[in-house]
Amino acid sequence: MVSCILALLALLLNVACTRHEAEQRAHKDGAPFVVVLGIAQDGGVPQAGRKGHPGWQDPQHRRRVVCLSVVDPESSQRWMFEATPDFREQLNLLDEIAPVSDSPGLAGILLTHAHIGHYTGLMFLGQESMGAREVPVFVMPRMKSYLSVNGPWGQLVRYKNIELHTLRAGEPVQLNERLTITPFLVPHRQEYSEVVGFKIEGPNRSVLFIPDIDSWQEWEQWGVRIESKIEEVDVAYLDGTFYANGEIPGRDMSGFPHPFITHSM
Known part of the structure; x- marks a missing residue:
């Protein structure tokens, strides 16, 4: 499985594909920029139980x-899109690229939906870890209800x-x-919450972020064409969990709830 998001690897408002480039451009002109902090499917790479994967030995x-992450150097503000199981590493990487004095130093966290790779990193904000105070978390209505009434997430709200x-x-x-975001609904498994993507707009450029979607064809049945969405932005980060049908031996992947990269291209 190609466990990654199909990313047109450029960054908002200024292209910055490496840590060094992001730092240099932030210092150079102060323009907001995006940092790609992760590209894997919910389970990460290597996934649990994957014996013999070289990642166990080699980072x-x-x-x-x-x-x-979206960073505005002018205001020293940082936002994260998703709170993943790799939150600790990702926050540390963000601190190296765009350091701030506060901890966690996040102006907000924006969540797309309630699957494990997208929100469970919130646990590190709790009393057992960082003990953060009133970190803004932007969510859709069903997601808000889910986090409010179910433990351990409800404790984060109460505390x-x-x-x-x-x-x-x-x-x-x-x-x-300088920065505006707009959520939009996408078709994907909605067991506990809505599923959304985001359009991120800055003073000069804009980005599309759709980490999970069932298929582009199903979205068209909702009256939305991915081609039209891409035309509205400068950079698109799209769901690319699987490259093509047949990459998992012995399984018909045609019903898997992610578009193949071959279809997206």
Whole structure:
């Protein structure tokens, strides 16, 4: 399985594909930028139970779970899109690229849905770990209810480790004077919450972030064409969990709830 997100590897408002380039550009012109903190499917790479994978011995073969960060150097603000099981490493990487004095130093966390790779990193904000205070977490209505009434997430709300902010599909939210995000619904398994992608808009460029979706064809049945969405932005980060049917021996993958990279291309 190609356990990664098909990413047109460029960064918001200024292309910055490496840590060094992100740091250099941030210092050079102060423009907001995106940092890719992870590209893997929910289980990471290597996945649990995957015997013999070179990643167990060599970190170069490991991949963190899909996550983006948006950084505004002018305001010293940072946002994370998804709170993954790799939250500790990803926050540390972000601290190296765009250091701030506070901890966790996040102006907000924006969640797409309630599958394990996308929200369970919130646990590190709790009393047993960071003991964070009122970190803004932006969620859709069902996701807000899910986090509020189910443990251990409800404890984060009661103890004020996190502060939930409600998103509405199609309604822009201004993160600061230079950055706006707009959530939009996508078809994907919705056992506990809605599933959304995000359009991220800065002063000069914009980004599309869709880490999970069942298929582009199903979205078309909702009246939305991915080609039209891509035309609206400068960079698109799209679900690329599987490359093509047949990569998992002995299984018909045609019903898997992710578009093949071959279809996306």
